[in-house]
Amino acid sequence: xxxxxxxxxxxxxxxxxxxxxxxxxxxxxxxxxxxxxxxxxxxxxxxxxxxxxxxxxxxxxxxxxxxxxxxxxxxxxxxxxxxxxxxxxxxxxxxxxxxxxxxxxxxxxxxxxxxxxxxxxxxxxxxxxxxxxxxxxxxxxxxxxxxxxxxxxxxxxxxxxxxxxxxxxxxxxxxxxxxxxxxxxxxxxxxxxxxxxxxxxxxxxxxxxxxxxxxxxxxxxxxxxxxxxxxxxxxxxxxxxxxxxxxxxxxxxxxxxxxxxxxxxxxxxxxxxxxxxxxxxxxxxxxxxxxxxxxxxxxxxxxxxxxxxxxxxxxxxxxxxxxxxxxxxxxxxxxxxxxxxxxxxxxxxxxxxxxxxxxxxxxxxxxxxxx
Ligand SMILES: N[C@@H](CCC(=O)N[C@@H](CS)C(=O)NCC(=O)O)C(=O)O
Numbered sequence: 517x518x519x520x521x522x523x524x525x526x527x528x529x530x531x532x533x534x535x536x537x538x539x540x541x542x543x544x545x546x547x548x549x550x551x552x553x554x555x556x557x558x559x560x561x562x563x564x565x566x567x568x569x570x571x572x573x574x575x576x577x578x579x580x581x582x583x584x585x586x587x588x589x590x591x592x593x594x595x596x597x598x599x600x601x602x603x604x605x606x607x608x609x610x611x612x613x614x615x616x617x618x619x620x621x622x623x624x625x626x627x628x629x630x631x632x633x634x635x636x637x638x639x640x641x642x643x644x645x646x647x648x649x650x651x652x653x654x655x656x657x658x659x660x661x662x663x664x665x666x667x668x669x670x671x672x673x674x675x676x677x678x679x680x681x682x683x684x685x686x687x688x689x690x691x692x693x694x695x696x697x698x699x700x701x702x703x704x705x706x707x708x709x710x711x712x713x714x715x716x717x718x719x720x721x722x723x724x725x726x727x728x729x730x731x732x733x734x735x736x737x738x739x740x741x742x743x744x745x746x747x748x749x750x751x752x753x754x755x756x757x758x759x760x761x762x763x764x765x766x767x768x769x770x771x772x773x774x775x776x777x778x779x780x781x782x783x784x785x786x787x788x789x790x791x792x793x794x795x796x797x798x799x800x801x802x803x804x805x806x807x808x809x810x811x812x813x814x815x816x817x818x819x820x821x822x823x824x825x826x827x828x829x830x831x832x833x834x835x836x837x838x839x840x841x842x843x844x845x846x847x848x849x850x851x852x853x854x855x856x857x858x859x860x861x862x863x864x865x866x867x868x869x870x871x872x873x874x875x876x877x878x879x880x881x882x883x884x885x886x887x
Contacts, residue, residue, distance in 0.1 A: 572782065573646050573778070573779070573782045573784075573785035574619060574784060574785055574788065574834075574835050576646070577619050577620065577646055578619070578620070581620070581625060582616070582620070582625045582626055582627050583612065583615050583616045583619055583620065583625065583626045583627070583646050583647065584626075584627045584629055584644070584645045584646045584647075585608075585609075585612035585615070585626060585627070585628055585629070585645060585646065585647050585648070585649050586628075586629050586630075586631045586636050586639055586640060586644075586645040586647070586648040586649065586650055587604065587608055587609060587612065587628040587629065587630055587631070587649055587650050588606070588608065588630060588631075588650050588651065588727070589604070589628070589630035590726070590727045590728050591606065591651065591727060591748060591751045591752070592606070592751045592754055592755065592864075593606055593607060593747070593750070593751045593858050593859050593863065593864075593865050594606045594607045594608045594609075594651055594747065594748075594751060594858070595607075595608045595609050595628070595630075595649075595650060595651070604628045605858070606858055607670070607671065607854060607855065607858040607859060608649045608650055608651065608670075609628065609649075610848055610849075610854045610857070610858065611649050611670055611776060611792070611793065611796075611854070612626050612628065612647070612649050613626055613847070613848050614792050614793075614795075614796060614844045614848045614854075615646075615647060615649075615776075615788065615789055615792050617792075617840075617843040617844045617846075617847045617848055618788060618791075618792045618795070618836060618840040618841070618843065618844050619788060619836065619840075621837060621839075621840075621843050622843075622847075623843070623844075623847035623848050629644065629645050631645075631648075631650060632701065632725055632726050633699055633700065633701035633702045633725070633726075634700060634701035634725060636648055636650055636652065636701075637658070637662045637664065640664060640777060640778075640779060641662065641663050641664075641779060643779070646778075646785070647776050647777065647778050647785075647789055648664075648776065648777045648778075649670075649775075649776045651671070651673075651745060651747065651748060651774045652774060652775070652776075652777060653673075653703045653745075653772045653773060653774055654666040654669060654773045654774075654775060655703060658777075663779060663780040663781075664777040664778070664779065664780065665777065665778050665779070665780055665783075665786045666775055666776075666777050667775055667776045667777065667778060667786060667789045667790045667793060668775055668790055668793040668794060668797075668883075669773040669774065669775040669880075670774060670775045670776065670793055670851075671747060671773075671774040671775070671872060672771075672772075672773055672774075672870075672871035672872055672880055673745045673746055673747045673772040673773070673774055674745070674746055674768035674769065674770055674771055674772050675703075675704055675707050675708075675743060675744065675745055675746070675768065675769040675770040675772055676743065676744070676745070676746035676749050676764050676765060676767070676768060676769070677691070677696075677741050677742070677743045677749075677764070677765045677767065677769070678734070678741065678742040678743070678749050678752075678753065678762050678763065678764050678765075679691070679740065679741050679742075679762065679763060679765065680740075680761060680762055680763075681760075681761055681762060681763050682761070683740070685740075685741075685765070686765065686766075687765060687767060688711070688712065688715060688717055688765070688767055688769075689715065689717055691717060691719055691740055691741050692717050692718060692719075693718055693719070694719055694720070694739075694740035694741060695719065695720045695721075695722050695738065695739045695740050695741075696708060696719050696720070696721055696722065696739055696740065696741040696742070696743055697722050697724065697730050697731075697733050697734040697738065697739035697741070697742045697743070698721050698722070698723055698724075698730065698742075698743050698744070699723070699724055699725065699726065699727060699730045699744060700723050700724065700725050701725065702744070703770065703772065704743055704744050704745065705721070705723065707769050707770040708721060708743055708769070709721070711769045711770070719741075722738055722739050727744075727748070727752065730742065730744075730752075731752045731755060731756065734756075735756050735757055743769075745772045745774070746764060746768065747774070747859075747867070749764050750764070750865050750867060751865070754864050754865075775793070776789050776793065784834060784835060787834050788834050788835075788836065791834065791841075792840075792841075792844055794883040794884065794886075795823070795840075795841040795844045795845065795883075795886075796844060796845070796848070796849070796850050796851040796854060797850075797851045797874070797881050797882070797883040798823055798841075798883040798886060799823065799841070799844075799845045799850035799851070800850040800851045800852040800853075800874060800881075801874055801876060801883065802819065802820060802823065804820070804823070804824075804845055804850060805845070805849060805850055805852075805853055806845060806846055806847070806848070806849040806850070806853060809824070809842060809845045809846050810846075812824060813826065813842075814826075819885075819886070822886045822887065823841055823886045824839065824841060824842045824845075825837070825838035825839045825840065825841060825842055826838075830886060830887075841886070851874075851881065855869065855872065
């Protein structure tokens, strides 16, 4: 083993970040004071190897005893409050539970801070939440200018358009001269303008700042079309007065890779969220589920042993228990279980996996190795 020296640099940074609300063009300034800890391990040969940096979010989460996720409350299937149980449920909520299972060993130790599209980035940046898991599209400006780090995409989506069936409209050109309900602070708002301009289709946007108002306005006939991510349309459709009276056009107007975000400056916490998502994907690839995970313990396969923390120090590198990924699988499930529970054939959505299938099944989901 090489002799190693650890250099600890503590820097107090006062950052004044201009947070640009993603679509609406409004700007908000938030003062952020953060202590950044940089730890480097220098080996005897002089090469600098990055060592795990234990940022303060994990510490904060442990002290609080819960992970705080920014989320949705009115998007069935993804993030909503079940009226029967009064509990948050959905695909995004399950990924928040998975982070709690990884970080605290207990998937029930989470809190959801519901956010509008406009306030989601400021609440992440100010430290009010630990992670934002709310159908948020990964874009360059959000990843850089808003001080966020996007973690692996959990849902590959694209923007769609809903119209009333009775109109007989089958494509975007059919909306010429019409009105379109859209939510502010979203990529949706910008894409709508760009795509319609590019096609030379005139329209009038009717803009609201939350999902309920946008859907209700469309339902009451204030708009000819309703646009958001296709997953959002499928979700909102079940809340319309007559869901079957509406159709989502085949056209997809954009790329919307949706996934969790952490703050710039806490790489360790970012790694925890990243590898939590990867853990669910890798488990599905290996056929490990919440039901059968225990039968994989004590096996000989090093790939499984690493994933479940039976050998190696993978958890330690992130400041987690060795069984962090086992807890995610056992308590929340693998990616396919999370998908099916919230969006699969036994739900009102019955969404095909499509791009969200594993790479081995022709989709885009691919976890790097647990080595
Ligand atoms: N993926 C897009 C759109 C995300 C978005 O905010 N969609 C709306 C429409 S379904 C939503 O989730 N609204 C929830 C709410 O306002 O409660 C983005 O990141 O800007």
